[in-house]
Amino acid sequence: MLRTMLQAAARSDRLERMVGRNRLLRPAVDRFVAGASAEDVIRSARRLADDGLYATIDQLGEACRDARAAERTAREYVALLHRVADAGLADRVEVSVKLSALGSELDWALAEEQTRLICAAADEAGTTVTVDMEDSSTTEDTLRVLRALRRDHPRTGGVLQAMLRRTADDCRDLGEPGSRIRLCKGAYHEPAAVAVTAAADINAAYLRCLGLLMEGGAYPMVATHDPRLVAGAAALARKHGMGRDAWEYQMLFGVRADEQRRLAQAGHRVRVYLPYGPDWYRYTCRRLAERPANLVLLGRAMLSR
Numbered sequence: 070m071l072r073t074m075l076q077a078a079a080r081s082d083r084l085e086r087m088v089g090r091n092r093l094l095r096p097a098v099d100r101f102v103a104g105a106s107a108e109d110v111i112r113s114a115r116r117l118a119d120d121g122l123y124a125t126i127d128q129l130g131e132a133c134r135d136a137r138a139a140e141r142t143a144r145e146y147v148a149l150l151h152r153v154a155d156a157g158l159a160d161r162v163e164v165s166v167k168l169s170a171l172g173s174e175l176d177w178a179l180a181e182e183q184t185r186l187i188c189a190a191a192d193e194a195g196t197t198v199t200v201d202m203e204d205s206s207t208t209e210d211t212l213r214v215l216r217a218l219r220r221d222h223p224r225t226g227g228v229l230q231a232m233l234r235r236t237a238d239d240c241r242d243l244g245e246p247g248s249r250i251r252l253c254k255g256a257y258h259e260p261a262a263v264a265v266t267a268a269a270d271i272n273a274a275y276l277r278c279l280g281l282l283m284e285g286g287a288y289p290m291v292a293t294h295d296p297r298l299v300a301g302a303a304a305l306a307r308k309h310g311m312g313r314d315a316w317e318y319q320m321l322f323g324v325r326a327d328e329q330r331r332l333a334q335a336g337h338r339v340r341v342y343l344p345y346g347p348d349w350y351r352y353t354c355r356r357l358a359e360r361p362a363n364l365v366l367l368g369r370a371m372l373s374r
């Protein structure tokens with residue numbers, strides 16, 4: 070119930086205007102977001118690198134309804150990639166992009182064009198781009214754009230959501246050698262017609278899909294904090310004889326940070342999803358929805374201020 074309310078809050082422009090203006094969610098923002106500026110996020114990425122971790126930087130902002138804003142977002146990503154290269158972090162840090170922040174709600178061709186500029190800058194910097202996945206109404210178009218981008222930028226990563234009923238087929242389709250695929254449970258509220266919703270069913274689907282990616286020779290990016298899936302991924306990798314450089318774990322900034330460091334110290338490649346920027350509202354609501362217990366921590370932090 071609370072989860073559904075928080076997911077609805079993440080989609081509400083009105084609440085974003087109300088809550089975004091005051092400091093109510095500040096403690097949650099500080100926990101899940103690396104800062105407001107490019108300098109902030111580069112500083113965080115360097116700290117992670119010093120701890121043996123990798124990063125994928127996300128410039129917060131989604132559902133842009135203005136072509137000029139989409140172009141501005143792309144330019145900011147290009148500038149960020151220059152900074153990543155200048156900071157000597159290109160072997161540790163890539164970027165994640167949302168097609169809706171690059172104009173897909175106006176025109177998919179515009180979003181593809183803007184993402185191409187970012188992919189070209191990533192090639193030049195010596196790193197990669199991963200295209201995030203949004204709600205299921207966008208899956209087909211997002212994967213079409215991903216395939217088009219990969220013709221010129223083959224290392225471009227994609228994301229599949231284990232909860233969607235179609236994902237096993239997508240894993241068979243995209244699970245080929247060299248294909249960088251982030252597998253996550255799925256962060257969006259989806260109808261039963263397209264998604265499984267029971268936790269046990271999502272976990273079973275996750276491991277089935279991960280097995281398909283490994284069988285196909287893809288480079289799976291295991292994006293989860295779930296201890297059962299973290300252990301299950303390592304077991305599957307052993308079963309498929311995959312070396313530690315043939316796949317990686319991914320976790321969100323601010324979530325299970327000790328586990329991120331433990332896995333890295335045990336020799337795994339661990340990449341932290343590192344969001345930054347002033348448009349933090351929707352991202353923060355989705356993080357709270359994933360674990361409503363975080364609201365208690367948020368309440369305590371607010372009371373102690």
Ligand code: FAD
Pocket residue numbers: 200201202203228230251253254255256257292293294295296319320321324325341342355356357359360363
């Ligand atoms: P859960 O069952 O949600 O969590 C397992 C355990 O992890 C919890 O018991 C708790 O201990 C801890 N935990 C999980 N979330 C939190 C939290 N917010 N705060 C504190 N503790 C928590 N989804 C998309 O739809 N599209 C994407 O492109 C996408 N990219 C992602 C990239 C990365 C690197 C990661 C890690 C996730 C991404 N997600 C994306 C979100 C994902 O789909 C899930 O919503 C999210 O990861 C929670 O699922 P979980 O696998 O961690 O398992």
